[in-house]
Amino acid sequence: MKVLFLSQRVPFPPNRGDKITTWRLLERMARDHEVTVAAFAHDRADEEGARLLAERGFEVHTVPLDMRRAKLRALPLLLTSRPLTLGVFDAPAMRALVTRLSTQVDAAYAYSSSMGAFLVSGELPWVMHFAELDSDKWRQYAERHRWPMAAIYRREWRLLEAYERQLSGRARQNVFCTPLEEEIFQRTLPGFPSMVLRNGVDLEQFAPRPAEAEPGHLVFTGVMDYYPNVDGCVHFVREVLPRVRAEFPEARLSIVGSRPTKEVQRLGEHEGVTVTGFVDSTADWMARAEVAVAPLRVARGIQNKVLEAMAMGLPVVGTTSATQGVAAVHGRHYLVADRVEEQAHAVRGLLRDAASRERLGAAARRFVEEHHDWEQALAPLDPLLAGLAN
Numbered sequence: 001m002k003v004l005f006l007s008q009r010v011p012f013p014p015n016r017g018d019k020i021t022t023w024r025l026l027e028r029m030a031r032d033h034e035v036t037v038a039a040f041a042h043d044r045a046d047e048e049g050a051r052l053l054a055e056r057g058f059e060v061h062t063v064p065l066d067m068r069r070a071k072l073r074a075l076p077l078l079l080t081s082r083p084l085t086l087g088v089f090d091a092p093a094m095r096a097l098v099t100r101l102s103t104q105v106d107a108a109y110a111y112s113s114s115m116g117a118f119l120v121s122g123e124l125p126w127v128m129h130f131a132e133l134d135s136d137k138w139r140q141y142a143e144r145h146r147w148p149m150a151a152i153y154r155r156e157w158r159l160l161e162a163y164e165r166q167l168s169g170r171a172r173q174n175v176f177c178t179p180l181e182e183e184i185f186q187r188t189l190p191g192f193p194s195m196v197l198r199n200g201v202d203l204e205q206f207a208p209r210p211a212e213a214e215p216g217h218l219v220f221t222g223v224m225d226y227y228p229n230v231d232g233c234v235h236f237v238r239e240v241l242p243r244v245r246a247e248f249p250e251a252r253l254s255i256v257g258s259r260p261t262k263e264v265q266r267l268g269e270h271e272g273v274t275v276t277g278f279v280d281s282t283a284d285w286m287a288r289a290e291v292a293v294a295p296l297r298v299a300r301g302i303q304n305k306v307l308e309a310m311a312m313g314l315p316v317v318g319t320t321s322a323t324q325g326v327a328a329v330h331g332r333h334y335l336v337a338d339r340v341e342e343q344a345h346a347v348r349g350l351l352r353d354a355a356s357r358e359r360l361g362a363a364a365r366r367f368v369e370e371h372h373d374w375e376q377a378l379a380p381l382d383p384l385l386a387g388l389a390n
Helices: 017-029 044-055 067-079 084-089 092-102 134-144 149-170 179-188 227-247 262-267 282-287 304-311 340-352 354-371 381-388
Strands: 002-007 034-041 059-064 107-111 126-129 173-176 217-221 252-256 273-277 291-294 316-318
Touching: 002 017, 002 092, 017 034, 017 107, 017 304, 017 381, 034 044, 034 092, 044 059, 059 092, 067 084, 084 149, 107 381, 126 149, 126 381, 134 149, 134 179, 149 179, 173 179, 173 381, 217 227, 217 282, 217 304, 227 252, 227 262, 227 340, 252 282, 262 273, 282 304, 291 304, 291 340, 304 316, 304 354, 316 340, 340 354
Parallel strands: 002 034, 002 107, 034 059, 107 126, 126 173, 217 252, 217 291, 252 273, 291 316
Antiparallel strands: none
16 A cells, blocks of 8 residues: 655654654554655755655655744734644645645655645545644643743634544544543544554664663653753753752763753753753663653653653653553652652652662653554554555
8 A cells, every 4th residue: 555654843863752652653554554754844954854865765755844933823823713823834836746646646645644634525435643742732731831822822722623623533543652641632522533553662772781880870751942852851850850960969960852942951061950952862871870751740641751652661650641651560660750859859869769760761761662662552553554554
């Protein structure tokens, strides 16, 4: 079967959360199907990624997207009843490309609701894979901000929820990466088909390396211009880390991830904080840590940072928001702590007790081996695609 795969970003190389998932989906599809990729290229790195995909035998088509200009271009939509998100990604060149390619394939797979917009009025059988339930994300943003941003985010939440209803009714199947998001979807938009495709983790790349751990070293990984990551790190550095360092003055935090905002870069001025920017291997930085932290206060979906740290055999201290997509058990596979003092207490306890770190990390590794191996996680994709041919 010929499949058209639509993605917000070129799905290669797998060096950030969304690209990890899209590359694995693409690689799995290509085992039994002929896959054509249509994706936005946000920068030169995306264009290089498209070239590398082509070298691997994929037919790849890209449309340039300058996010800053696209966001400015979408602002007049505030005077309409259309979501800003759709305005940002509504590129005539992508619409024309999808229209042309749709005549050459048997089915389509859209990763993220903004890409589903290019399929919703067509006749192809297609799958809507929600990278995250965007309407619920904007609801959380609205709760975290004051006017006027709270009003803008609330507007986006309500308009996207209506749009998601339209998408869900046209797609053959609606896919989520966690049971929690599927539950929210079914509660908010009942009656539409849905299923879960869990994220996996590369168990060879992210493997325990305990001999490299450095005393008192904490690590956070993630793209650092993404609001939930920025908000979580700023809060942790200002509120939690000082309480940890009061008992462990040698404790330090490495914030590892590309495109740090100016606010994140300023965190590097705090004693005991390193902001790395882009690194070739997040696994190398995790290997140097004794504890991984995931202090996200706003999140949906599954956090690859949590899965990868668990695969490394690291004890993880995460919030409910950061861990809720991973169906593990607090106290057995990771520690869940939401309040400032709870987070500080959990981190201090792990730094104080090597046996607890080892026990929690070993259980975490076993959990991802059993539940988040990519081969197992994506097994339901095969019958899903086969069903599109009927």
